[in-house]
Amino acid sequence: MLDWPFLTDVLGQLLSGLPLTLQLAALSLSIGFALAVFVAGAAGSAFAPLRWAAKAHVELFRGTPLLLQIFLIYYGLGQIAPLRHSALWPFLREPYWCAILALALNTSAYTAEIIRGAIQAVPAHEIEAGRACGMSGLLLRRRIIWPIALRQGLAVYGSEAILMIKATSLASIITLTELTGIAHKLISSTYRIFEIFIVTGAIYLALTFLMSAAFALLERQLQAHHAHRRA
Amino acid sequence: MTSGMFELLGFGPQGWGLPLLKAAGVTIAAALCGFLLGSIFGIGGATLKLARPRALRLIGQAYTTVFRGVPEILVVYLFYFGGSVILTTLMNTGGFPGFYSLPSFVIGVLAIGIVSGAYQTEAYRSAYLRLDRGQIEAGTACGMSKLLLLRRIVAPQTLRFALPALGNIWQSALKETSLLSVIGLTELLRQAGTAAGSTRQPLLFYAIAAAVFLVIGRATGAGLNRMESHLAKPWRR
Amino acid sequence: MASASRPAAADNASTVPAIAVDGLHKRYGAIEVLKGIDFRAHEGEVISILGASGSGKSTFLRCLNLLELPSAGRLQIFGEQVDLRQSGDALHIGNRRQVDRLRTQVAMVFQNFCLWSHMTVLENLMEAPIHVQRRGRGEVREEAEAMLRRVGLIDRAKAYPAQLSGGQQQRAAIARALVMKPRGLLFDEPTSALDPELVGEVLKVMRDLAAEGRTMLIVTHEMAFARDVSSRIVFLEQGRIKAEGLPLDLFRGGVNERFDQFISRFNQA
Ligand SMILES: Nc1ncnc2c1ncn2[C@@H]1O[C@H](COP(=O)(O)OP(=O)(O)OP(=O)(O)O)[C@@H](O)[C@H]1O
Ligand SMILES: [Mg+2]
Numbered sequence: 001m002l003d004w005p006f007l008t009d010v011l012g013q014l015l016s017g018l019p020l021t022l023q024l025a026a027l028s029l030s031i032g033f034a035l036a037v038f039v040a041g042a043a044g045s046a047f048a049p050l051r052w053a054a055k056a057h058v059e060l061f062r063g064t065p066l067l068l069q070i071f072l073i074y075y076g077l078g079q080i081a082p083l084r085h086s087a088l089w090p091f092l093r094e095p096y097w098c099a100i101l102a103l104a105l106n107t108s109a110y111t112a113e114i115i116r117g118a119i120q121a122v123p124a125h126e127i128e129a130g131r132a133c134g135m136s137g138l139l140l141r142r143r144i145i146w147p148i149a150l151r152q153g154l155a156v157y158g159s160e161a162i163l164m165i166k167a168t169s170l171a172s173i174i175t176l177t178e179l180t181g182i183a184h185k186l187i188s189s190t191y192r193i194f195e196i197f198i199v200t201g202a203i204y205l206a207l208t209f210l211m212s213a214a215f216a217l218l219e220r221q222l223q224a225h226h227a228h229r230r231a
Numbered sequence: 232m233t234s235g236m237f238e239l240l241g242f243g244p245q246g247w248g249l250p251l252l253k254a255a256g257v258t259i260a261a262a263l264c265g266f267l268l269g270s271i272f273g274i275g276g277a278t279l280k281l282a283r284p285r286a287l288r289l290i291g292q293a294y295t296t297v298f299r300g301v302p303e304i305l306v307v308y309l310f311y312f313g314g315s316v317i318l319t320t321l322m323n324t325g326g327f328p329g330f331y332s333l334p335s336f337v338i339g340v341l342a343i344g345i346v347s348g349a350y351q352t353e354a355y356r357s358a359y360l361r362l363d364r365g366q367i368e369a370g371t372a373c374g375m376s377k378l379l380l381l382r383r384i385v386a387p388q389t390l391r392f393a394l395p396a397l398g399n400i401w402q403s404a405l406k407e408t409s410l411l412s413v414i415g416l417t418e419l420l421r422q423a424g425t426a427a428g429s430t431r432q433p434l435l436f437y438a439i440a441a442a443v444f445l446v447i448g449r450a451t452g453a454g455l456n457r458m459e460s461h462l463a464k465p466w467r468r
Numbered sequence: 469m470a471s472a473s474r475p476a477a478a479d480n481a482s483t484v485p486a487i488a489v490d491g492l493h494k495r496y497g498a499i500e501v502l503k504g505i506d507f508r509a510h511e512g513e514v515i516s517i518l519g520a521s522g523s524g525k526s527t528f529l530r531c532l533n534l535l536e537l538p539s540a541g542r543l544q545i546f547g548e549q550v551d552l553r554q555s556g557d558a559l560h561i562g563n564r565r566q567v568d569r570l571r572t573q574v575a576m577v578f579q580n581f582c583l584w585s586h587m588t589v590l591e592n593l594m595e596a597p598i599h600v601q602r603r604g605r606g607e608v609r610e611e612a613e614a615m616l617r618r619v620g621l622i623d624r625a626k627a628y629p630a631q632l633s634g635g636q637q638q639r640a641a642i643a644r645a646l647v648m649k650p651r652g653l654l655f656d657e658p659t660s661a662l663d664p665e666l667v668g669e670v671l672k673v674m675r676d677l678a679a680e681g682r683t684m685l686i687v688t689h690e691m692a693f694a695r696d697v698s699s700r701i702v703f704l705e706q707g708r709i710k711a712e713g714l715p716l717d718l719f720r721g722g723v724n725e726r727f728d729q730f731i732s733r734f735n736q737a
Contacts, residue, residue, distance in 0.1 A: 063402075063448045064441040065409035068420050072441065075424075075433035162300075169302035173413055180302060193312035201301040208300045369582035369641075372533050373596035373648065374571035376564070383599060387586050465586050465628035 003195065010199050013182055018203065020178040024168040028103030029161060035104060036111035043116055054112070061109035067170050069106055074098040074174050099171035107164050114160060118153030119145060151222050158215030162208045169204075179203060239430060240439070247426040247436070254422035255443050261336060261418060262405040265343025269404065272348020277355035291352065298349035304410050307342045311414045314338055339411035339418075347404045351393075354400060358392035359385070391462045398455040402448055409444075419443055484547040486511045486652050486683045487532060487574070492541035494527050494707075501527045503707040505541070509652070509685060514678045516694035516715070517687045519704035520730060525687040528704065529654050532685070533576045534567050545570050546651055572601055574652040575645035579660050581637040583629035589616065589640045590625040593647045601648065608647065615643040619673050635666030639673055652683040659690060691734060695719050703727045 042054035061069065077083055077092050091097040122145050130144040172181030183200040187193050242248040272294075279291030298306065315332035322331050362385065370380045412421035423440035427433035487509040494502035501524045509515055519525050530536040532543070534550070538559055543550040550570065551562030561567050583592050593612035597603045616622045619639040629637055638658055645653055658674070659667040671693055678684060678697050688694055694701060695715045703711040703724065711724035721728050 059445070060441070063445045065406040065420065065444060067409045067412070068423075068437060068441055068444065071420070071424065072434070072437040075427060076437050077434075079432070079434045166300075166302040169304050170410075172304070180304060183305065184308065187308060187312050191312065191316060193309060193316055197305060197309045197313070200305060201297060204302060204305075205296065205300045363582070363585070365578060365580050365582035366584050368535060369576070369578060369584070372535055372571055372576040372578075373644075374568035374600045375596065376568060379599055383595065384584055384586075388584075391586060462586075465588075466630050468630055 006192070007195055007199060010186060010196055011203075013186060014179055014200055014203060017177055017179040017182040020176065021165070021168050021207075024099060024103060024171055024176075024178060025161075025165050028100050028107060028168070029164055031100065031104035032107035032164075033111055035108035036115055039108055039112035040115040040119075043112060044119075058109045058112055061106050062113070066102065066106050066167055067173065070099060070102040070170055070174060073102045095171070095174040095176055099168075099174060099176055103164065103167060103171075106167065107160065110160050110163075111157065114153050114156050115149070117156070118149040121152050122148045151219075154215060154219050154222065158212060158219075161215070162211050165207050165211060166204065239426075239432070239435070247422075247430075250417075250422050251419070251426070251439065251443070254417055254419045255447065257336070257416065258405070258408045258418040258444075259447060261339045261343065261408045261411060261416065262401075264340040265408070266347055266401055266404045268340055268344030269347025269351050269400070272344060273351025273355050276348060276352030277359060280352060280356050281359060295349045295352050298346050303342070303346050303407050304413070306346055307338070307410050307414060310338045310342045310345075311335075314341075335411060335414045335416040338414060339408065339416050342411075343404050343407050346407065347400055350400045350403070351397065354393045354396035355389060358389045358396075361392045362388055391466075394455070394459045394462060398452065398459065401451065401455065405448055405451070406444070483510065485509060485544070486513070486546055487685070488542075488544040489532070490542040492528070492531060492543070493539045494524070494531060494536060495539040500539075501707050502531070502538075505707075505709055507702070507709065509683060511651075511683050512681045513700060514682070514684045514698045515686070515700045515702055516698040517685060517702045517704060518689075518691075518694060518727075518730070520733075523704045524707040525704055526656050529576075529656050529685060529687055533571055533574055533654055534561070535576070537561065546573060568600065572596065572648045573650050574654055575648050575650035577638070577641050577645050577653065577655045577658050579657040581629070581634070581641045581661070583637055583641055583644070585629050588626050588628055589621060589632070592629070592640065593644050596644070597647050611649075612643070612647050615646050616640075618646075619643045620669075633666060634662045635669045638662065638670045642670070642673055642677075646677075652685070653677065655684065655686040655688070657687050657689065659688070689734075691719075691731070703730065705730075 039054050039057055042050040043058070045051055045054075073092075074095060077098075083089060083092065092101070126144060126148060127140070130140045135143060168178060169180035171178055172184055175181070177185070179200060183196055186196050190196070238245050240246060240248050240251075276291050276294050279287045279294070282288060282291075310333075314337075315330070318331040318333060319329075322329070366384060366388075367380060370384045375383070408416075408418050409420040411418055412424065415421075417425075419440045423436040424433075427436040430436070485508040487507070489505055489507040492502055492505040492507070493500065505528060517525050517528065527536055531538050532545075534543075538552065539557070540559065543552065548566075548570065551566055552559040553562040583589070584595065587595065590609075590612055593615060594605070594608050597608040597611070598605060613622060613625065616625055619642060621636060621640055621643065624632060624636060624640075629640070632640065638661075642653075642658070655674070659670050662670065667690070671690065674684070674686070674693075675697055686694070686698065698715055701711070701713060701715050701718050702709055703718070703726070705726055711718060711727040713723060717723055718727055719731070721731075
């Protein structure tokens with residue numbers, strides 16, 4: 001009943017889009033994380049306008065659809081004349097960088113909230129204990145607050161990373177031929193939607209499964225590190 | 232510039248105000264129908280996952296794993312292309328030659344419903360698991376039948392516990408409607424794109440669409456919060 | 469003659485017992501929790517069920533309300549044989565309607581109160597009478613308010629369970645049971661989850677009920693209450709009734725060695 005030659009053919013073609021999918025996810029996740037650190041910092045800053053900017057950033061990118069953000073960047077930025085004449089334009093003209101920018105901005109908003117939540121969840125008495133040992137400022141953050149927050153935020157960040165893998169599929173709509181882009185082409189030309197859906201879906205499921213396994217492993221290692229310290 | 236902008240966004244014959252407003256209506260309708268369909272799938276999925284027979288639990292598990300793990304846009308394609316493949320085959324074998332497809336609104340509602348349902352399954356399942364077994368037992372001990380127990384005790388409390396998660400899932404459903412622009416549904420994003428194309432003002436129109444999404448999300452979120460705090464009242468000391 | 473001060477029914481085999489249990493067994497898999505219990509409770513009796521933890525007291529009580537299904541045995545409630553059918557080596561309910569009806573006849577009060585947390589106290593009281601017994605709302609409301617007045621909670625009728633103290637919740641739970649106009653009441657350690665200072669208010673309500681001549685079965689660790697209020701003591705050990713009798717006789721000691729050991733261990737603890 002299953003047309004194996006067709007399935008393997010589809011699989012082969014789809015896998016050629018896998019590197020692009022992974023690239024999009026990896027780049028936007030790392031850029032997004034760096035941005036998120038700034039946004040979270042700004043959100044906790046004593047300077048009110050910074051706080052407002054951070055809040056607006058989070059609100060905007062979490063409250064609107066990712067596809068809209070992609071369109072806004074891909075079609076909208078060209079309307080800004082100074083940008084069109086700047087050194088950035090060769091990048092921002094490319095759907096590839098537009099997709100990465102949109103994905104990174106999008107995940108940065110969610111990640112900033114995750115960071116904020118994780119830091120807020122650090123028990124007050126552990127911070128007190130650090131202060132009691134004479135720690136403060138960066139040392140307190142580096143040795144006490146951030147490690148504890150990392151442990152607490154890791155699981156939530158894991159699901160954000162998985163969502164981002166799925167989100168890269170929207171890059172196909174601005175012409176990128178990553179996994180979903182290829183799948184769409186195959187569907188339009190063969191109309192064998194069910195087979196192609198199954199194979200493409202399976203690849204995404206495998207990716208998300210690997211991602212959650214990786215995060216579980218990371219978490220376990222941090223846990224072990226923690227236990228070792230305590231002993 | 233300002234007067235031009237008013238004309239662009241106005242409700243006159245040159246203005247994009249009315250089409251955008253209509254498109255916002257389509258967005259809300261698709262999100263609402265999809266979410267409600269998702270509630271049916273979600274309650275069904277949670278029932279499967281909580282059922283005793285292993286086979287049923289596995290079906291429920293497969294459902295949530297697949298539709299939470301696969302990109303939403305692929306699910307939209309599945310219903311778009313799959314729907315027309317099935318419909319065309321049926322019609323052709325029934326003696327009606329040609330090519331047929333489902334209305335894009337219907338496809339959109341189905342796609343959002345099935346994805347939202349996978350997430351709602353988890354919301355309902357974990358809410359059900361939080362129920363106090365003692366209270367259910369107390370109902371049984373008062374002679375309540377299974378159905379009465381479900382209607383009077385289990386359902387209201389499950390809804391109460393699921394509501395915060397359901398609020399988040401609603402927001403996702405609302406944003407997912409934007410994917411339906413790719414299958415030709417004239418919802419907010421597509422209408423904004425049309426306006427952007429014919430006026431060469433993408434920045435303006437996408438920003439407006441973003442603002443409308445924010446307003447809808449905020450307004451419905453506030454409504455849900457009020458409902459949540461109303462339903463949470465009995466649990467506060 | 470000696471029994472003149474006890475409820476006459478207790479010794480009168482000709483009247484129909486309120487609850488009659490014959491050869492009751494309960495198994496969970498391989499372990500047998502109840503190993504053949506024969507028991508009669510007559511109308512108006514107040515019976516305390518005592519026994520060490522794990523002796524099967526709760527299981528026994530729950531079988532009477534059919535929250536647990538006996539593995540074997542016969543059960544008669546107010547003269548009505550419970551329709552339990554043999555299938556394989558287990559019993560199952562033959563007639564759901566009958567069971568649901570009988571459950572309103574022997575109302576249950578739980579250790580953890582188990583009031584429905586999304587309903588006010590008054591709604592909790594009115595729920596089963598309206599939806600299970602299908603009585604009129606007006607009549608039920610009056611009855612519910614009367615019961616709340618009686619347990620001293622009328623001013624908390626509109627409160628939710630979470631806003632009440634444990635003692636208040638348990639009094640409301642007793643009122644909830646009473647509004648169904650049950651012919652018998654089953655209590656499973658009604659004061660065990662309460663702070664010591666709240667035990668008294670609940671015991672007082674139960675004392676009043678006992679004085680009214682209600683049929684009550686009470687699993688409890690309140691020895692003074694069992695001794696002073698009950699008309700009969702049933703002592704369970706490892707799923708069997710090991711001793712049974714008037715509280716004064718049993719508590720005096722020397723009637724049953726196992727019971728004396730139980731009491732002395734209890735007093736030491
Ligand atoms: N659902 C169950 N599955 C398996 N074993 C059970 C179950 N319920 C009770 N038991 C076992 O049956 C025995 C009697 O339990 P039961 O709750 O009737 O004791 P109890 O006399 O009420 O004790 P306690 O004073 O602690 O409430 C215990 O050993 C218990 O572990
Ligand atoms: Mg017990």
